[in-house]
Amino acid sequence: MITRAAASALLLILTAALSAAAPMRVALLVDTSAGTSSAIVQIRAGVSAFLEALPPEHEVVLVTTGRHPQVRVPPTTDRSKLKASAGGMLSDNGPTALMDALTEVDDRFMKKAGDRVPIFVILTGDGSENSKDVDERGFNRWMAEIAKRGVAVSAVVLKTTGNGLPDFIASTLVKATRGHYTSLSNGGGMAETLTTLAAQLTADAARGR
Numbered sequence: 001m002i003t004r005a006a007a008s009a010l011l012l013i014l015t016a017a018l019s020a021a022a023p024m025r026v027a028l029l030v031d032t033s034a035g036t037s038s039a040i041v042q043i044r045a046g047v048s049a050f051l052e053a054l055p056p057e058h059e060v061v062l063v064t065t066g067r068h069p070q071v072r073v074p075p076t077t078d079r080s081k082l083k084a085s086a087g088g089m090l091s092d093n094g095p096t097a098l099m100d101a102l103t104e105v106d107d108r109f110m111k112k113a114g115d116r117v118p119i120f121v122i123l124t125g126d127g128s129e130n131s132k133d134v135d136e137r138g139f140n141r142w143m144a145e146i147a148k149r150g151v152a153v154s155a156v157v158l159k160t161t162g163n164g165l166p167d168f169i170a171s172t173l174v175k176a177t178r179g180h181y182t183s184l185s186n187g188g189g190m191a192e193t194l195t196t197l198a199a200q201l202t203a204d205a206a207r208g209r
Contacts, residue, residue, distance in 0.1 A: 021205045024058040025075055025116040027105045028123070032066030032089055033096035035125025035166065036158055039187025040091045043123065046156075046190030047086040050121075051079050053198035058205075059116060061109050065124070066092030069101035075109055098124060098166050099131035099139050102173075106142070110151065119201060122155040122173070123194075126164035139169075147176050154179035154201065156193055158186070 028047065036043060051060065062073040062082055072085045102120065110118040134142070146153070155170035167183075174181040180200050182193050 021208065022115060022117050024119050024201065024205055025061065025110065025113040026054065026058060026119045026121055026201070027061045027063060027110060028121045029063045029065055029098070029101050029105065030086075030089065031096045031098070031122075031124040031158075031166065032064045032092045033125060033127055034091070034093045035096060035127025035160070035164065036123075037091035037093060038160065039158055039190065040089065042187030042190040044087055044089055046123070046187075046194040047089075048083050049191040050194035050198050051082050051086070053195045055202055058202075061105060062086060063101055063105055064089060064092070065096045065098050065101040067094045067130070068097050069104050071105070071108075075113075095128035095130035096124060096166055097131045098122070098129055098169055099134045101131075103134050103139070103142055106146065106151075117205060118149075118151045120151065120153040120173070120179075121197065121201075122153065122170045123158075124155065124166040124170055125158045126161055126167040129165040129169070143173060143176055151177060152179045152204070153177045154197060155181050156190070156197065157181070157183045158190075159183045160185070 030047060056077055059075045059077050060082055061075045062085055064070045064072055073082050153173040155174050157167045157170055171181055180197055184193060
């Protein structure tokens with residue numbers, strides 16, 4: 001049986017470990033294409049839950065990927081600004097530009113993260129993909145590069161039509177970088193899933209992953 005004193009000591013150790021961990025810069029890429037239009041309300045709530053659960057020292061870059069990449073909020077720890085922007089996300093219909101978004105965000109924000117640990121979180125549907133700036137060969141090179149840099153990618157995929165290209169891209173990146181992957185058949189469990197993911201990323205950071 002763990003005594004109160006032992007529990008208090010363990011809590012102090014965990015707190016020290018979390019404080020010593022390098023802060024993260026999390027690029028949160030949200031698919032607002034036709035592939036997620038049926039769950040846009042749950043996606044807004046899920047993103048808000050993720051932001052609530054992620055400790056305040058970690059930066060977040062909020063990006064939508066419907067039709068073309070849009071950086072809604074550049075890297076910040078300001079949760080109010082991030083939540084306000086997430087609450088205004090609307091469905092763009094059409095396809096998603098996931099590959100273009102990943103490489104653009106990496107070039108603009110993740111390669112220059114300073115002492116922060118760069119982490120990608122992909123929230124996508126499994127519809128069509130229309131990236132124009134990156135081909136398959138270039139994307140494969142980029143994937144190998146971020147794996148070498150130790151960048152982890154995690155993904156939550158809303159699967160409504162089958163195994164679309166965005167799902168293949170997300171799951172392949174997760175496997176290559178040893179991230180976390182979850183698929184959902186509808187938006188009902190989005191908030192809980194993203195809350196859990198925030199806790200997993202926080203634990204990874206404490207372990208130096």
